[in-house]
Amino acid sequence: MTFKSAFIFVAQCIVLKHRSENHAVVKKQLVNNQVDWRKVIWIASNEMVFPSLYLQLKQNSLLDYIPDTIENYLQSVYLLNKSRNELIMKQVVSVNNYLLKHKISPIFMKGVGCLADGLYSDIGERMIGDIDVLVPDSEFFATIKLLKKKDYYCNEPLIELPIQYIKHYPRLMNKKKIAAIEVHRVPVNLQYVKKLSGQEMVSQSIKSKFPPFCSVPNDIHKLLQNYIHSQLSNGGNKYGKLFLRDVIDFFLLKQRIHINSDCLLHPVFSKIERYNRIINELIYGNITWFKKDGSCFILRLRLIINLKYRYWSTINCLIIYLCDRASMYFRIFYLGLINNQIRQKIVVCLTKKAWYRSHFYSYTVFFRKIRS
Numbered sequence: 001m002t003f004k005s006a007f008i009f010v011a012q013c014i015v016l017k018h019r020s021e022n023h024a025v026v027k028k029q030l031v032n033n034q035v036d037w038r039k040v041i042w043i044a045s046n047e048m049v050f051p052s053l054y055l056q057l058k059q060n061s062l063l064d065y066i067p068d069t070i071e072n073y074l075q076s077v078y079l080l081n082k083s084r085n086e087l088i089m090k091q092v093v094s095v096n097n098y099l100l101k102h103k104i105s106p107i108f109m110k111g112v113g114c115l116a117d118g119l120y121s122d123i124g125e126r127m128i129g130d131i132d133v134l135v136p137d138s139e140f141f142a143t144i145k146l147l148k149k150k151d152y153y154c155n156e157p158l159i160e161l162p163i164q165y166i167k168h169y170p171r172l173m174n175k176k177k178i179a180a181i182e183v184h185r186v187p188v189n190l191q192y193v194k195k196l197s198g199q200e201m202v203s204q205s206i207k208s209k210f211p212p213f214c215s216v217p218n219d220i221h222k223l224l225q226n227y228i229h230s231q232l233s234n235g236g237n238k239y240g241k242l243f244l245r246d247v248i249d250f251f252l253l254k255q256r257i258h259i260n261s262d263c264l265l266h267p268v269f270s271k272i273e274r275y276n277r278i279i280n281e282l283i284y285g286n287i288t289w290f291k292k293d294g295s296c297f298i299l300r301l302r303l304i305i306n307l308k309y310r311y312w313s314t315i316n317c318l319i320i321y322l323c324d325r326a327s328m329y330f331r332i333f334y335l336g337l338i339n340n341q342i343r344q345k346i347v348v349c350l351t352k353k354a355w356y357r358s359h360f361y362s363y364t365v366f367f368r369k370i371r372s
Contacts, residue, residue: 001034001035001036001039002308003039003043003307003308003310004304004307004308006035006036006039006040006043007043007307008282008285008287009026009029009035009040010040010043010044010047010049010053010244011242011244011247011282011283012025012026012283012285013026013053013056013057014049014052014053014056014244014247014248015056015248015251015283016056016057016059016060016062017056017059017060017121018251018252018255019283019284021284022283022285023060023062025285026060026062027062027065030062030065030066031065035066037066037067037070040053041070041073043244044244047243047244047245048127048244048245049127049244049245049248050074050077050078050081050127051077051078051081051082051124051125051126051127052125052126052248053074054074054075054077054078055078055122055124055125057074078124079124081124081127082122082123082124083124084128084178085115085123085124085126085128086123087178087179088112088128088131088178088179089112089115089116089123089211089212091131091177091178091179092108092112092116092131092212092214093211093212093214095131095133095147095181096108096212096214097212098146098150099143099146102142102146104135104139104142104143104146105135105215106133106134106135106143106214106215107133107134107135107201107202107205107215107216107217108131108132108133108134108208108214108215108216109132109133109134109184109187109201109216109217109225110128110132110225110229111126111127111128111129111132112128112131112132113132113208113216113217113222114126114222114249114252115128116208116209116210116211116212116213116214116216117206117208117209117210117216117219117222118208118209118210119222119249119252119253120252126245126249127245128179129179130171130179130180130181130182131179131180131181131182132168132182132184133181133182133183133184134184134185134186134187134198134201134202134217135183135184135185135202136185136198136199136202137163137185137198140163140166140169140183140185143183144169144172144183147172147181147183148172150174151174151175151176152172152173152174152177152181153172153173153174154169154170154171154172154173155170155171155173156170156171156354156358161341161342161345162341162342163185165190165335165342166185167184167185167186167188167189167190168182168183168184168185168186169182169183184198185198186198187201187217187221187225188225188228188229188232188233189228189232189233192228192232192233195224195228195268196221196224196225196228196268200221201217201221201225204217204218204221205217205218205221206218219253219256219257220257222249222253223250223253223254223257223272224268224272226246226249226250226253227250227268227271227272227275228268229246230242230243230246230250231271231275235320235324237299238320239302239306239316239317239320240299240301240302240303240305240306240313240316241302241303241306242278242279242282242303247279247282247283250275250276250279251279251283254276274296274299275296275299277296278296278299278300278303281300282303287300287303287304288304321366332346
């Protein structure tokens, strides 16, 4: 089993419940002992879809065809994730009630928003990192102040910038809580705010369908944020990658969204449709070099090359990452030249050891990821 075929196998498994045609394909590979479990486990773990892989195999009565050691391992990870998510949702209830008490209405985004809104039928299926909270600009600093009163603290070096240059406050942790909180004033990176603004998401938010009945983005905004986060902010389009945790969120959202003419007028939706076609090709197992549909030719080509040639993928990612970093340094330097307040903050950062530690840690994380 090649890396490409293992990646497609995992992608087909995680949507088994919603695409019955995949059942026979997956079962055939399991029965014929064609699955390289080392590759499958590495991909599922790296792509953060481990619990989903287990749950879909279980719900489709396919666990009997996998080795007992693999089944036990998958089950243990799923149970740990389920336990963690239950604690996270209790934390969400506490944070939501606390902020509402002080007349602040937080919008819970990304993984927490998907779980609270019933996108997943099982609380243990989706892996979650942080609790992402969106508040309006007028409530941004008040929210942080209130959370700090509840023993949340920040370990990262603070750079006090004008609010228009801030996407989110550094992660707030609490020694008694399981997840960190990221307080956002905008839902996406600053360069993409015109595609999806914080004001737009807040004004059109909805109440979640399940406890804690908190405010979450509507499904159209979840879909837009998924695409912007995965393909633009995280460089999926640039690197030629699909991130399976984002893929399954997107796939499930598409199952319950009615795309009307108003949606199609949104400037991002033409790109989303191309992204959707690539996801469908991956899930259906028919992603090949050449297709009559040329609108997503470049993304398809990059994805296939990255899945087929792993060394090329590593070198390609490294070059693009370093070029992006160089561009970022130039942009910060330029802003420092034209804005005295930013220049002073840059000088302060450059005198702090904690800033260097945090900054170079991001390089360590990236290099570790592309080497794995």
